[in-house]
Amino acid sequence: xxxxxxxxxxxxxxxxxxxxxxxxxxxxxxxxxxxxxxxxxxxxxxxxxxxxxxxxxxxxxxxxxxxxxxxxxxxxxxxxxxxxxxxxxxxxxxxxxxxxxxxxxxxxxxxxxxxxxxxxxxxxxxxxxxxxxxxxxxxxxxxxxxxxxxxxxxxxxxxxxxxxxxxxxxxxxxxxxxxxxxxxxxxxxxxxxxxxxxxxxxxxxxxxxxxxxxxxxxxxxxxxxxxxxxxxxxxxxxxxxxxx
Amino acid sequence: xxxxxxxxxxxxxxxxxxxxxxxxxxxxxxxxxxxxxxxxxxxxxxxxxxxxxxxxxxxxxxxxxxxxxxxxxxxxxxxxxxxxxxxxxxxxxxxxxxxxxxxxxxxxxxxxxxxxxxxxxxxxxxxxxxxxxxxxxxxxxxxxxxxxxxxxxxxxxxxxxxxxxxxxxxxxxxxxxxxxxxxxxxxxxxxxxxxxxxxxxxxxxxxxxxxxxxxxxxxxxxxxxxxxxxxxxxxxxxxxxxxxxxxxxxxxxxxxxxxxxxxxxxxxxxxxxxxxxxxxxxxxxxxxxxxxx
Numbered sequence: 057x058x059x060x061x062x063x064x065x066x067x068x069x070x071x072x073x074x075x076x077x078x079x080x081x082x083x084x085x086x087x088x089x090x091x092x093x094x095x096x097x098x099x100x101x102x103x104x105x106x107x108x109x110x111x112x113x114x115x116x117x118x119x120x121x122x123x124x125x126x127x128x129x130x131x132x133x134x135x136x137x138x139x140x141x142x143x144x145x146x147x148x149x150x151x152x153x154x155x156x157x158x159x160x161x162x163x164x165x166x167x168x169x170x171x172x173x174x175x176x177x178x179x180x181x182x183x184x185x186x187x188x189x190x191x192x193x194x195x196x197x198x199x200x201x202x203x204x205x206x207x208x209x210x211x212x213x214x215x216x217x218x219x220x221x222x223x224x225x226x227x228x229x230x231x232x233x234x235x236x237x238x239x240x241x242x243x244x245x246x247x248x249x250x251x252x253x254x255x256x257x258x259x260x261x262x263x264x265x266x267x268x269x270x271x272x273x274x275x276x277x278x279x280x281x282x283x284x285x286x287x288x289x290x291x292x293x294x295x296x297x298x299x300x
Numbered sequence: 301x302x303x304x305x306x307x308x309x310x311x312x313x314x315x316x317x318x319x320x321x322x323x324x325x326x327x328x329x330x331x332x333x334x335x336x337x338x339x340x341x342x343x344x345x346x347x348x349x350x351x352x353x354x355x356x357x358x359x360x361x362x363x364x365x366x367x368x369x370x371x372x373x374x375x376x377x378x379x380x381x382x383x384x385x386x387x388x389x390x391x392x393x394x395x396x397x398x399x400x401x402x403x404x405x406x407x408x409x410x411x412x413x414x415x416x417x418x419x420x421x422x423x424x425x426x427x428x429x430x431x432x433x434x435x436x437x438x439x440x441x442x443x444x445x446x447x448x449x450x451x452x453x454x455x456x457x458x459x460x461x462x463x464x465x466x467x468x469x470x471x472x473x474x475x476x477x478x479x480x481x482x483x484x485x486x487x488x489x490x491x492x493x494x495x496x497x498x499x500x501x502x503x504x505x506x507x508x509x510x511x512x513x514x515x516x517x518x519x520x521x522x523x524x525x526x527x528x529x530x531x532x533x534x535x536x537x538x539x540x541x542x543x544x545x546x547x548x549x550x551x552x553x554x555x556x557x558x559x560x561x562x563x564x565x566x567x568x569x570x571x572x573x574x575x576x577x578x579x580x581x582x583x584x585x586x587x588x589x590x591x592x593x
Contacts, residue, residue, distance in 0.1 A: 058402075059398065059399050059402035059403075060399060060402075060403075063388065063391050063395055063396075063399055066390070066391060066395075067388065067389065067390030067391050068390070069390075070389075070390040070391075070426070071390060131389075132386065132388075135386035135387075135389075136382070136384045136385050136386025136387075137385075137386035137387060137388050138386070139354065139382055139384065139385055139386065140382065140385040140386055140387070140439070140442070142352075142353075142354060142373075143352050143353075143354070143373060143378070143380045143382065143385070144373075144400060144403050144404075144442070145373060145374050145375065145376040145403050145404060145405075145446070146403050147374065
């Protein structure tokens with residue numbers, strides 16, 4: 057399985073379009089938002105520059121996890137690689153785990169690069185433990201999104217995978233409060249936001265930046281979404297390999 | 301080692317109203333090399349998918365190496381080359397062969413595999429940048445990487461040129477020689493004739509005939525007697541013993557017959573001269589066309 061994981065990670069190195077999109081975009085958006093909202097007062101001991109940094113790191117990590125999985129898997133269904141895997145001694149669990157872990161690996165550069173941009177552009181400083189805790193938790197928290205991307209890849213057809221996934225990505229980001237704070241949204245949408253994995257994901261970072269620990273609810277919800285998406289992905293993987 | 305390699309027990313597979321496989325029964329013993337021969341749409345690929353666990357039968361049972369197909373695949377005892385199998389883009393040929401090796405319990409050395417599949421020259425090329433024939437050789441290397449007990453090849457040489465095809469079959473014969481059971485699906489008659497111990501002819505989803513190449517030819521084929529007719533008429537030729545068809549082409553006539561000896565004897569009895577006479581044995585093509593009509 058480790059060979060499969062290694063290959064899944066390595067193949068993304070050859071996809072320059074993906075790399076540029078997933079790494080450059082969050083940095084660009086961070087610079088944009090942190091400049092627009094520069095005058096906002098700190099909330100919960102967290103400066104606007106830091107809040108935006110965490111939002112964009114989360115945004116980048118989610119994007120990397122989703123776009124590394126769904127479009128690729130949809131393509132594998134079309135080009136026959138999935139059938140090739142099915143006739144080799146590798147289990148459903150191994151295939152999906154390798155995909156999810158590889159996607160998570162690619163979430164990390166997005167987080168690190170946005171953090172670096174925040175330091176360089178706005179002189180953001182935090183105690184060392186906060187950097188590590190935020191980075192580490194955000195990295196771990198990409199798991200449910202990697203699973204979501206895997207599920208979407210097996211769900212959608214080859215052509216529509218990219219569009220559908222990107223649409224869901226933007227929906228999760230917007231309604232999860234990664235662009236504008238959730239408090240700006242109408243009350244009804246605010247309730248939805250608290251259930252969305254994107255919101256809970258960013259909360260991991262926001263709470264630490266505010267000097268508190270993430271809540272059990274945050275962790276439980278993310279774990280729950282991970283289980284749901286992984287399960288759905290597994291079911292669809294087995295079924296998608298039937299020819300018709 | 302007493303189990304059969306493959307057992308199809310009255311297997312049916314429907315796709316909606318289409319009966320792709322319709323009461324197919326066959327047994328392949330360990331160590332045999334068997335060709336599944338039939339025209340397009342005969343059910344060969346469906347049969348291959350059934351025995352690899354990619355499809356489940358609508359009725360009947362498929363057993364591979366004494367177990368369910370997916371169990372034998374999971375145990376690493378089966379290697380397969382699919383007609384529409386894909387490759388992982390963005391990684392090298394050697395990396396993919398390495399992956400196949402890593403998944404099987406008893407892999408063969410990488411260097412051996414690259415040589416046998418003639419991949420050493422392109423070992424570092426990306427898998428999504430290969431020609432059709434190169435991709436087929438890569439899929440062959442992945443199929444044999446685990447030294448499987450059963451090798452399943454679905455139309456394995458379609459994109460290969462003549463040399464590659466010959467090298468391919470030489471390799472497969474090598475595997476068969478050391479005990480691997482080989483089942484290949486093809487619509488090329490010569491390929492089946494030249495490389496299989498036994499041919500299972502399928503059409504319309506079921507077995508039409510099952511036997512050695514010579515048995516099939518003698519059962520369903522017809523012999524041909526050809527000679528130069530010149531200016532004479534063909535009248536009466538069709539009434540000779542055994543003759544089923546008379547085919548005139550230019551100065552020579554070909555008689556199809558179920559009993560060449562009787563036909564030739566009668567020819568010489570009826571005529572002073574039978575110039576340029578040739579007698580040909582049954583042709584597999586005739587047999588095939590007759591059986592699968």
